Amino acid sequence: MTEMREAVAGSLGEDRHESGTPHVEFLGVGKSYDGVTEVVRDLELTVYEGEFLTLLGPSGSGKTTCLMMLAGFEAPTAGRIRIAGQRVDDVPPRRRNIGMVFQNYALFPHMTVGGNLAFPLEVRRIDREHAAQRVRRALELVRLTGFEDRKPGELSGGQQQRVAIARALVFEPNLVLMDEPLGALDRRLREEMQYEIRRIQRTLGVTVVYVTHDQQEAMAMSDRVAVFNRGRVQQVAPPEVLYEEPEKGFVATFIGDNNLLHGRIVAAKGDVCVVDTGHGIVQAFLVAPLEVGDAVTLAIRPERVALAAEPGLYSNEFEAHVDDIAFLGDHLRVRVGVCGSSNFVVKIPNRAGHGAVLEDDRIRIGWTPLDCRALAPDKDEGGP
Amino acid sequence: MARALIRGRGGAAAGLRAWALVVPLAAFIGVTFVAPLGAMLTRSVHTPVVADALPETLRLLGGWDGSAAPGEPVFRALGQELLAAREARTLGQVANRVNRVEGGLRSVLTRTARRLRTAAPSPEAAPGAGTQPDATRTAGAPAPWRDAILGMDEAWNEVATWRAIERAGERFTGRHYLHALDLDEAPDGAIVAQPEDLRIYLPLLGRTLLVSLAVTALCLALGYPVAYLIARAPPDRAPLLLLLVLVPFWTSLLVRTTSWIVLLQTEGVINDLLVAVGVLDQDGRLAMIYNMTGTMVAMTHVLLPFMVLPLYSVMRTVPPEYMRAAASLGATFPAAFRRVYWPRTLPGVAAGCLLVFILAIGYYITPALVGGRTGQLISNMIAYHMQQSLNWGLAAALGGILLVCVLALYLAFDRLVGVERMRLGA
Numbered sequence: 179m180t181e182m183r184e185a186v187a188g189s190l191g192e193d194r195h196e197s198g199t200p201h202v203e204f205l206g207v208g209k210s211y212d213g214v215t216e217v218v219r220d221l222e223l224t225v226y227e228g229e230f231l232t233l234l235g236p237s238g239s240g241k242t243t244c245l246m247m248l249a250g251f252e253a254p255t256a257g258r259i260r261i262a263g264q265r266v267d268d269v270p271p272r273r274r275n276i277g278m279v280f281q282n283y284a285l286f287p288h289m290t291v292g293g294n295l296a297f298p299l300e301v302r303r304i305d306r307e308h309a310a311q312r313v314r315r316a317l318e319l320v321r322l323t324g325f326e327d328r329k330p331g332e333l334s335g336g337q338q339q340r341v342a343i344a345r346a347l348v349f350e351p352n353l354v355l356m357d358e359p360l361g362a363l364d365r366r367l368r369e370e371m372q373y374e375i376r377r378i379q380r381t382l383g384v385t386v387v388y389v390t391h392d393q394q395e396a397m398a399m400s401d402r403v404a405v406f407n408r409g410r411v412q413q414v415a416p417p418e419v420l421y422e423e424p425e426k427g428f429v430a431t432f433i434g435d436n437n438l439l440h441g442r443i444v445a446a447k448g449d450v451c452v453v454d455t456g457h458g459i460v461q462a463f464l465v466a467p468l469e470v471g472d473a474v475t476l477a478i479r480p481e482r483v484a485l486a487a488e489p490g491l492y493s494n495e496f497e498a499h500v501d502d503i504a505f506l507g508d509h510l511r512v513r514v515g516v517c518g519s520s521n522f523v524v525k526i527p528n529r530a531g532h533g534a535v536l537e538d539d540r541i542r543i544g545w546t547p548l549d550c551r552a553l554a555p556d557k558d559e560g561g562p
Numbered sequence: 563m564a565r566a567l568i569r570g571r572g573g574a575a576a577g578l579r580a581w582a583l584v585v586p587l588a589a590f591i592g593v594t595f596v597a598p599l600g601a602m603l604t605r606s607v608h609t610p611v612v613a614d615a616l617p618e619t620l621r622l623l624g625g626w627d628g629s630a631a632p633g634e635p636v637f638r639a640l641g642q643e644l645l646a647a648r649e650a651r652t653l654g655q656v657a658n659r660v661n662r663v664e665g666g667l668r669s670v671l672t673r674t675a676r677r678l679r680t681a682a683p684s685p686e687a688a689p690g691a692g693t694q695p696d697a698t699r700t701a702g703a704p705a706p707w708r709d710a711i712l713g714m715d716e717a718w719n720e721v722a723t724w725r726a727i728e729r730a731g732e733r734f735t736g737r738h739y740l741h742a743l744d745l746d747e748a749p750d751g752a753i754v755a756q757p758e759d760l761r762i763y764l765p766l767l768g769r770t771l772l773v774s775l776a777v778t779a780l781c782l783a784l785g786y787p788v789a790y791l792i793a794r795a796p797p798d799r800a801p802l803l804l805l806l807v808l809v810p811f812w813t814s815l816l817v818r819t820t821s822w823i824v825l826l827q828t829e830g831v832i833n834d835l836l837v838a839v840g841v842l843d844q845d846g847r848l849a850m851i852y853n854m855t856g857t858m859v860a861m862t863h864v865l866l867p868f869m870v871l872p873l874y875s876v877m878r879t880v881p882p883e884y885m886r887a888a889a890s891l892g893a894t895f896p897a898a899f900r901r902v903y904w905p906r907t908l909p910g911v912a913a914g915c916l917l918v919f920i921l922a923i924g925y926y927i928t929p930a931l932v933g934g935r936t937g938q939l940i941s942n943m944i945a946y947h948m949q950q951s952l953n954w955g956l957a958a959a960l961g962g963i964l965l966v967c968v969l970a971l972y973l974a975f976d977r978l979v980g981v982e983r984m985r986l987g988a
């Protein structure tokens with residue numbers, strides 16, 4: 179919104195994860211509402227200036243709680259939060275200068291769009307003329323020029339969403355929090371808004387902490403994604419790293435599809451290990467600090483599994499029984515039983531030759547050790 | 563109904579069935595509400611007692627010029643009809659009515675009727691049938707009724723007496739309404755205000771409106787924070803808090819009133835306490851009951867739930883995100899409250915205020931019990947005229963005016979706030 183911000187935005191490269199000035203720091207943060215269950219545990223997370231960071235996780239995993247602690251509506255029960263290097267424990271929400279977009283927008287229904295946008299400026303005692311100008315620019319930014327006099331109730335869901343974003347930006351905060359802002363929109367509008375939010379964030383160079391349970395949305399928008407499960411961060415990484423190099427079984431299955439096999443390491447050499455699944459020996463790529471004898475979880479992407487046209491092509495090759503075939507246009511989704519897993523999915527691209535697969539048939543499938551990641555089994559899968 | 567009939571036979575049958583379901587309620591309301599209300603409003607303008615009892619007198623008085631006491635035929639009609647009324651035991655009512663028009667005439671009428679019973683002129687003394695008598699002039703002709711009645715009471719020689727009978731004989735009258743508004747009809751028919759010291763009803767009505775307003779404001783000031791607290795309470799605690807609000811509702815009126823007396827009387831708990839801690843000295847004890855203070859305290863207490871409940875049900879529907887959003891936008895709590903929360907609760911505020919005000923304006927029992935002499939409201943005056951003075955016409959007129967006040971208020975409210983925006987429940 180200011181020239182300075184635009185300059186900042188311009189100077190920020192595409193690839194700026196894990197670098198730059200820390201903007202928000204969660205230092206060992208924990209939260210319990212009832213003193214018994216910890217809904218957020220040992221949270222260590224740094225958000226860098228100008229970064230778009232997404233908290234991704236299933237419903238109830240503590241994402242909103244993190245956002246509320248950052249905004250100042252909830253107090254951490256352990257650890258501390260720093261914003262721009264300052265501890266914020268004693269700073270009330272209204273002094274944190276954080277823009278917030280709520281899931282249900284929380285637009286004030288009795289005020290016009292202009293009134294909603296002018297509200298944060300009025301409480302900051304910014305003079306009328308300036309305020310009107312800023313309101314106009316904010317509406318321009320979200321492409322709603324001329325909507326000042328409408329009431330929120332007269333707008334479509336997407337338009338209300340834009341107004342909510344404009345209101346969170348109009349007082350020029352440098353940190354913006356969004357809690358599932360697109361949850362109420364249909365798919366097409368959601369994709370359009372994902373792009374819009376990203377565009378606006380790039381234009382202004384603000385730091386955004388975004389919450390969603392939709393992994394595609396997180397992948398499409400974020401510089402980095404923090405994957406939450408049961409109040410714990412599982413992995414913080416750029417989307418492509420999360421997909422290609424998941425460090426936990428939960429991440430491997432939550433980001434895209436993954437087949438998990440369980441077994442025990444029987445031999446290891448460098449990055450490669452040999453795993454006994456009890457129903458076959460698999461060679462895998464060792465990413466966790468595990469040793470021979472340890473239990474291990476293997477993650478194999480469905481699209482990295484291929485039909486073996488002739489034996490000996492892959493170092494991991496198995497006979498599998500085809501339980502089910504689903505035709506999904508660009509690919510076939512074949513469910514097979516292999517290595518003790520009855521729910522192993524193979525994605526076969528729709529091109530000549532796929533017709534060879536028939537239900538109840540036996541086929542040969544294979545994958546390379548590099549496409550088979552050996553992870554430490556998730557310890558806390560049992561309970562919170 | 564008409565639409566349902568147009569929709570075709572199936573629709574018509576369904577429409578009829580739907581209406582049939584409402585019939586019991588409609589009948590109930592008709593019998594218990596519309597009919598009494600209609601009867602009351604009729605009574606406030608319909609005064610048939612004198613007209614029914616003295617028809618011939620009134621007919622003959624129609625031709626009277628009003629400059630002096632009328633002639634023999636009028637006296638004869640009056641005498642005969644007074645006797646008949648005495649026989650029919652309606653004389654008391656007639657005398658009462660006339661007395662309300664002109665004070666002191668009750669005894670004149672009853673005494674005259676009593677004396678006529680023993681001293682009425684014989685029927686033969688009447689002028690011969692067939693000759694149309696001149697109603698107003700007596701010029702020389704024998705006038706046994708006139709002489710007899712004039713001899714019984716000097717008042718019959720006064721023009722004012724006859725005028726009073728004439729006016730009491732009007733079958734329909736706005737007099738009760740004039741009276742209820744502290745107006746009077748001068749002899750020349752002009753409507754004039756009562757002298758300052760005789761005005762009773764308008765000041766009382768004004769006081770009632772003021773007290774109702776004050777009670778409404780008190781209820782709002784006390785009830786709003788309570789409703790806010792309950793609406794924000796965790797779901798397991800809200801019902802308990804709501805219960806506390808409703809307890810006074812369920813307590814017997816007499817128990818409550820007695821408690822107020824124990825607390826507020828001059829030798830009561832509060833005064834004792836204030837004296838004990840030295841805020842007041844023994845002679846400075848506050849009079850907090852049997853006056854307007856007592857009325858206001860007790861009414862506020864009784865009506866508080868009517869404010870809290872609509873407020874609570876509206877507040878529950880205001881998402882907490884609004885206040886959070888306002889805070890995140892930089893607003894202090896007072897600013898967020900004033901600009902965001904308060905406007906969202908206005909429908910509840912409106913509903914609660916309207917409810918409390920309308921209940922307060924017709925409040926009767928509490929002022930009667932704890933209001934003393936100065937804490938009485940218009941309803942107590944209506945009750946007085948119903949039960950003590952038996953001037954039902956005036957009571958009905960006062961009731962009618964109260965009704966008009968409430969309706970006017972409702973319409974004004976509708977204009978300002980919009981009744982459809984008002985919410986009693988979620």
Ligand SMILES: Nc1ncnc2c1ncn2[C@@H]1O[C@H](COP(=O)(O)OP(=O)(O)O)[C@@H](O)[C@H]1O
Pocket residue numbers: 211212217235236237238239240241242243244
């Ligand atoms: N105000 C609250 N009081 C008590 N428990 C809460 C409150 N808010 C959230 N929780 C609990 O904390 C857990 C995490 O909730 P939340 O942070 O909203 O998760 P998410 O946003 O990831 O869906 C949930 O089990 C939820 O029931």
Ligand SMILES: [Mg+2]
Pocket residue numbers: 238241242243357
């Ligand atoms: Mg949430």
